[in-house]
Amino acid sequence: MSLELSAPAQSEPACADDGVWLECIECGEQFAPFDEIHYTCADCDGLLEVRYADPPTFEEFEGRGVWRYNAALPFEEGVTLPEGDTPLHEAPRLREDIGVDSLRVKHEGMNPTGAFKDRGMTVGVAVAKELGVGRLACASTGNTSAALAAYGARGGMETLVLLPKGKVAAGKIAQASLHGARILEVDGNFDSCLDIVQELAALGEVYLLNSLNPFRLEGQKTIGFEILEKHYEDYGEYPDRIVLPVGNAGNTAALYKAFRELVASGALEESEVPTLTGVQAEGAAPMVEAVQNGRDEVRRWDDVETRATAIRIGNPVNAPKALPGIYNTGGTAVAVSDDQITAAQRQLAEEGIGVEPASAASVAGLRKLRESGEISADESVVCLTTGHLLKDPDAAFEAGGDPEPVPNDTDAVLEHINDGSTGSRSALETTVSRVSNAVKSSLLPAVAGGLAAYLGYRKLRRKND
């Protein structure tokens, strides 16, 4: 099974364990899955994929959450909190405003630690236990560290996380800290943290649980299964397109793998596979650069910056798996500005969907591609929102309204809220403008009645004071 969408199921090699093995996507070398630790190919250093002799069909899926899909996973069950089974929200105003046939928002922020990483960790920590390793570790822009800390704690294992100093949102560090991870703040960006943790893993000091570890992506594949199943249940068809934020490109690779496996089993037609569309922040867009130049390789960006700190990544390690996913599904990649990300974060919030900035990149990207005409009005689209609003409270405060100080007094609070403005407009000014507006409309009796009642109430209050 190559990375082609049409690749057929493979026969089981001698090294397989119960129909499961690891295979290099570059040279095809195959490895036993649980005898030794492999992150990349021992021969050529290419990325590894978990392969199965029996690709899954929809009929085999039963139960809820990630482990509903154990027919497509290396184990029956893992270290679970439990995870998955996240909502596929409708967003009617946003759909209308952006102008697509249907729009659903797959909110991965509703996982136990508030991000999709839990899907990867429930599998990854189970593999760590199978391998009998000691210390678990990852580099992280925040969410991976929170998930590793929680799942490591659940599995009773020691965890170590390397974070870029000053560039991780408060909620994420708080989680890693409380769940008991040892937190190392590196004076560098995410990519340097990953370089270091890979070296520690090569020395045998830690077991690496970044998405370079092929088992992480197995869990994340289940996002794709859930989207397909729910969309089909609601509309009788699969979505035309899935738009997702891209950092290390793990999810892009994982969704593509989910689709390939369903095509290999005959459960899904090639023509039914959704188009994968990646979105990056303008200040950290090496994948977009590669796709726009039709390249098969990504050039590492050494300087990256964006308000969406979760995707502040210059070297997407899963690009060799993700780029074929974009190209072979007829997809594309687009970069959006931080202001476009914040605007999308607000628009999602107006629909009651609270996400962190990186997540909103998917919606910002959809809008941009719709405006440029690259996405047409008749498409059914799913946007992936990857992390919860509370992950990054500072960004939420910046995007949202400011609290208004009020005196400790009901009368004054009433006066303040009826003022209708958050600035220096007096209640009298507001009332005058409301009355004059109402005179122009048929609302006058209602406003006059309201005003009389309000003045009567004020008088009563004064008497009682």
Ligand code: F0G
């Ligand atoms: N969205 C959020 C909220 C993320 O935390 C990440 C990655 C991504 C999107 C990008 O996903 O790597 O699969 O393309 N966060 C990692 C971390 C890097 O350390 O938490 P990807």
